[in-house]
Amino acid sequence: MTAASAGTMEMIERLIGIETTSRLSNLPLIECVRDYLVGLGVEPVLTYNDAGHKANLFATLGPKDRGGIILSGHTDTVPVDGQTWSSDPFRLAMRDGKLFGRGIVDMKGFLAIALAQAPTFLERGLATPIHYALSYDEEVGCLGVPRLIDDIRRRGILPNACIVGEPSMMDVVRSHKGKIGCHVTVTGVAAHTGVPHLGVNAIEAAAEAIACLKQIQRRHRDHGPFDHGFEPPPYTTVQHGRITGGIAVNTVPNLCEFDFDIRFLPVVDPMEIVREVQTFVCHKIEPEMHAVSRETGFGWAIVPGAQALDTPAEHEVVQLVMRLAETRTLKRVGFGTEAGHFQKAGIATAICGPGHVDQAHKADEFVTMEQVVRCEAFMRSLMDEVCVG
Secondary structure (H helix, E strand, C coil), X not given: CCCCCHHHHHHHHHHHCCCCECCCCCHHHHHHXXXXXXXXXXXXXXXXXXCCCCEEXXXXXXXXXXXXXXXXXXXXECCCCXXXXXXXXXXXXXXXXXXXXXXXXXXXXXXHHHHHCHHHHXXXXXXXXXXXXXXXXXXXXXXXXXXXXXXXXXXXXXXXXXXXXXXXXXXXXXXXXXXXXXXXXXXXXXXECCCHHHCECHHHHHHXXXXXXXXXXXXXXXXXXXXXXXXXXXXXXEEEEEEEECCCCCEECCEEEEXXXXXXXXXXXXXXXXXXXXXXXXXXXXXXXXXXXXXXXXXXXXXXXXXXXXXXXXXXXXXXXXXXHCXXXXXXXXXXXXXXHHHHCCCEEEECCCCCHHHCCCCCCEEEHXXXXXXXXXXXXXXXXXXXX
């Protein structure tokens, strides 16, 4: 089996060795990449979150007076808590033609491969610029990339295209569902269950709202809209992932909290679903609650997520990425990425990266060496497109 280059392997090992679980700062990784690029004569720009402990990085290789192509990826990873790994998740391991480590697929492998090519991009000279875009907190709602995009627009940088290196087995993803979440707080009135009419049961009120959302989900399941080009399910989904409430079986609960998430087709406005259940709550649930106490009711907090992506198959960026990857396979997928945010900003975007999403977020996350080598070949083909030499 052909092995990846020494530069790629060194960069993969370096990035895997820096833990960037979303709950932690990503600055050690960002500063590592910044110093590496500065050593090549490239001046990255960092944009920080409000707390100053996380940052995006944007760097341009080549001329700064034209659009260029973004190579984008997020730096954060999901936790390893409760997972049983065969090796240290924060130390690169190699077994049976596979590379193991937290984030190797999602998505430090792509970032490492792209960054390792920087010296060659610069040596060959660039007629079209290549931009590196590394963002924070994609795993918890794509929180970093909007700030990165706002910054490059303020600085007058208008890239022509973006390639997001999420795992696609080096096939091309042109469309994916969007995602938003919602945290709901239901406030009731506590009482003894022997005199329940004196209380307002927050759990039961929450259950009615959840049942309404379940009916909305069934409607989308049975009547659409559908897009069978997507991996199953080909419709918008609503799922409840968490609920808490109550202190004792003989106490009417005065508080309940639940969370739901909407994975929506590009043609669906997820806020219409939220507004529908809010209207149901306002007209059918809260009046009964308010009859006991005006202090009761529902509180709604939208949790940011990923914009949907929908790039036409015939678009130039899709055709370019298919050519570079030497594939004719086009995909639509259910998982979200930062790609939709770039598209919404007017930057044509497609997804292509090494590894399979089925390996992400689990113990012994891995990418095969074959996929790493294919991604390196993709980068060499990209060089042929944008370099002068």
